[in-house]
Amino acid sequence: MDDLIDTLSTIVGPANVLTADADMSPYLGDWRGRYRGVARCVARPGNTAEVSAVVRACARAGAPIVPQGGNTSHCGAGIPDTTGREVLVSLSRMNAIRAIDTANNTITVEAGCILQNVQEAAEAADRLFPLSLAAEGSCQIGGNLATNAGGVQVLRYGNARELTLGLEVVLPGGEIWDGLRGLRKDNTGYDLKQLFIGSEGTLGLITAAVLKLFPRPRAKATAWLSIDSAQSAIRLLNEFQAAFGTMLTACELVSEVSLGLVKKHIRGAQAPSASSPWYLLVELSGPGDYDDADDNADDALRASLEGFLEDALEKNGSRSIADAVVAQSGEQAERLWTLRESISEAQKIEGISIKHDISVPVSRIGEFLDRADAALRAAYPGIRIVAFGHVGDGNLHYNQSKPEAGENAAFIAAQPQVNRIVHGIVHALGGSISAEHGIGQLKREELQRYKSPVELSMMRSVKQALDPRGLMNPGKVL
Ligand SMILES: Cc1cc2nc3c(=O)[nH]c(=O)nc-3n(C[C@H](O)[C@H](O)[C@H](O)COP(=O)(O)OP(=O)(O)OC[C@H]3O[C@@H](n4cnc5c(N)ncnc54)[C@H](O)[C@@H]3O)c2cc1C
Secondary structure (H helix, E strand, O other), X not given: OOHHHHHHHHHHOHHHEEOOHHHHHHHHEOOOOOOEOXXXXXXXXXXXXXXXXXXXXXXXXXXXXXXXOOOOOOOOOOOOXXXXXXXXXXXXXXXXXXXXXXXXXXXXXXXXXXXXXXXXXXXXXXXXXXXXXXXXXXXXXXXXXXXXXOEOOHHHHOOHHHHEEEEEEEOOOXXXXXXXXXXXXXXXXXXXXXXXXXXXXXXXEEEEEEEEOEEOOOEEEEEEEXXXXXXXXXXXXXXXXXXXXXXXXXXXXXXXXXXXXXXHHOOOOOOOOOOOOEEEEEXXXXXXOOOOOHHHHHHHHHHHHHHHHHHHHHHHOOOOEEEEEEOOOHHHHHHHHHHHHOHHHHHHHHOOEEOOEEEOOHHHHHHHHHHHHHHHHHHOXXXXXXXXXXXXXXXXXXXXXXXXXXXXXHHHHOHHHHHXXXXXXXXXXXXXXXXXXXXXXXXXXXXXXXXXXXXXXHHHHHHHHHOOOOOEOOOOOO
């Protein structure tokens, strides 16, 4: 008999404590298929009081806890180790929208709300919740905040950190911190919520959040450009920003190799424009004219975008923009977005990959690509570089697939050396080895290598202060 499992069953009900291998299985492997753990059990509390009681029971029993949301992490952050000692706490039953305050432009949600459901609840209240990423149909707000998720609209609205006004957190001893404040100004000492955002479940369990809402854009215009180089992408980004300011909501770079994988593996995917080394997907959104029907507002913004592209073509010449397609309907825009958002899935189908989620100052993106491409190709002839991402934020998913004829095992064995090349260049350019996916277990050693001793020591002090027994998601981040 396992006393802890009995206690947890009493707290959340026997149906919400999973112990059978088949029941636990979906929680124990990650999205990429890189990590598989073993758990003592999976507990699924249904409210904050239950989370608190679960955490207290685990603390009493000295059992480590692994919080899990939608389990879409790219770094194995929500997967237990292989000892079988850890209790996996899934927040998925805590999925209520607690309140929407349209006058305050806030929404209060429980941690287990799927991101897409939060977006839809905001839309039903004629507001926008702008956090948006390809995993939005399954990732959860708790996971988004615990990883400080970014996505495709950071350029305009900021990442999860900037979208959060308040948090409710169950601390490692089981105490509940009610920080659910919907304030845009609050200078009453340390901003504690920011400690939990991006902490990957290592400091406490987020149970609810107050998030910012925005006016819903009335007009959208989307374009797909064939361009010659990443340098041209940065120049165009600056020209777009000068012309449209904050109406530029997304600016995504896609390499020809990335698009090639999507065309190969995703049914119905077709190149929208002439073939070129790089593509840029841009989206403008704006308030539009409230007296107009939405269609007219879209037409007006599309006309501005087309005018801009004509001027840009004249100014830059067909050398840098070889072709451009402006979506003529919402459906066409969606098809362009599907190409971008299917890259991770396509690369997963293609096979094993080495992933880097890096950021450098936007101005140094071109230099990063030149240096890293050359170094990797010299060291690993035939390596396929799958580069894409949020170029407007200086953030690239700079992934490698093995040479077509290469062996999986040899390729994966090369991962530490490949990381050294890529992360070394990132570091030299003043960048980050994890722009938005976090550290999890994948990049723990890399973090030790690239953070300064002073920064690591401050991080350990925070961990020690909040979780002195090291029971929250051990082996992740630090
Ligand atoms: C196809 C695809 C595309 C993606 N695109 C992006 C992207 O554009 N931008 C981006 O930032 N990420 C992206 N990701 C990565 C991933 O979706 C994000 O990291 C997401 O925020 C994780 O949410 P989740 O609910 O799945 O968290 P999980 O994977 O379940 O957990 C992630 C971490 O958060 C912790 N955690 C989860 N819930 C809680 C909680 N309630 N309290 C405390 N800690 C918690 C876990 O312990 C773990 O450390 C993508 C992933 C996929 C599969």
